[in-house]
Amino acid sequence: MAMPKRGEKYRKVAESVQKREYTLEEALEIIKKVSYTKFEGSIEFHGVLNLAKNTDPRSIKVQVTFPYPFKQQEVKIAVAVPIDMKEKAKEAGADFYDFDEIKKQIESGKIEFDVLLAVPSVMPELAKYGRELGPKGLMPNTKNGTIVDINNLANVIAEFKRGKQLIKTDKTGVVHFAFGTVNQPFEELKANLSVVLDELISVTGRSKDRLFKKAYLAPTMGPSVKLNLSSL
Secondary structure, eight states: OOOOOOOOOHHHHHHHHHSSSHHHHHHHHHHHHHHHOOOOOOOEEEEOOOTTTOOGGGGGGEOOOOSOOOOOOOOOEEEEEEEEGEEEEEEEETOOOHHHHHHHHHHOOOOOOOOOEEEEGHHHHHGGHHHHHTTTTOSSTTTTTOOGGGGGHHHHHHHHTTOEEEEEOOOTTTTEEEEEESSSSSHHHHHHHHHHHHHHHHOOOOOOGGSSSEEEEEEEESOOOOOOOOGG
C-alpha cells in the first residue's frame, strides 16, 4: 500500500528532524519548532511498552492528574444515576445525566462522552455493557475513581474537567497521550511526562530504563522525533 503524500508544510519542517535519537530536552525543543498549527498545539508521547509476553496490553491503564494543567479538548462527562438523582447530577456539572440516553449511546456505538461516572446502585445494570465499555476504558470502577458517591460528584467532575486523565495502552502495546502544549516551558512538560511514566512503572513493574522498546514525541501537526530512552 502506498504511503499517503505529505503536505508541503509537513515536508518543509520535517527537513530539520534528523534520523537519530534525541534527548528529551532536545526533542521538546525541536517539537516546538516543527509544530505548525495555527492554534496552541499539544505535544504527544507515543511509546511501545516493553511488556512481559503473558501481559495483555489492554490491561495497562493509569489515572493521572497533571501537575501543570494544559488546554485540551473539552472533556465530556456522563454520569449514570437513578432517575431520582438526575437533577443532582445535572447540578454537579455532568454533560450527560439521563441514564436512558447514556445507555442508548452505548448500545448504538455512538458514544459522545469521554468519561463515564456512576453511583454504586446502577453498577449491576451497567455491568451488562462490559463488552462495549471495557475495551474503551469507560467502565466505571473504584480503582480509577469513577464509581462515586452522589455527595462527592461535583468534586469528581471538577477534577476530570481540570485534566484528570485515564491513559491506557492499545492492543498492540502502544501508549499514546498528550502531556502539554508547545507553549509550555521545559520543566512543566518534563514534570507532566514524569507523572505518567511513574504510574506506568508502578503498574508494569518495569524500571524506567526497561519501560519502553522505543518512544517518540510529536506535535498535533508536524513530524515525530525519536527519543533516547535513557534521557527520560
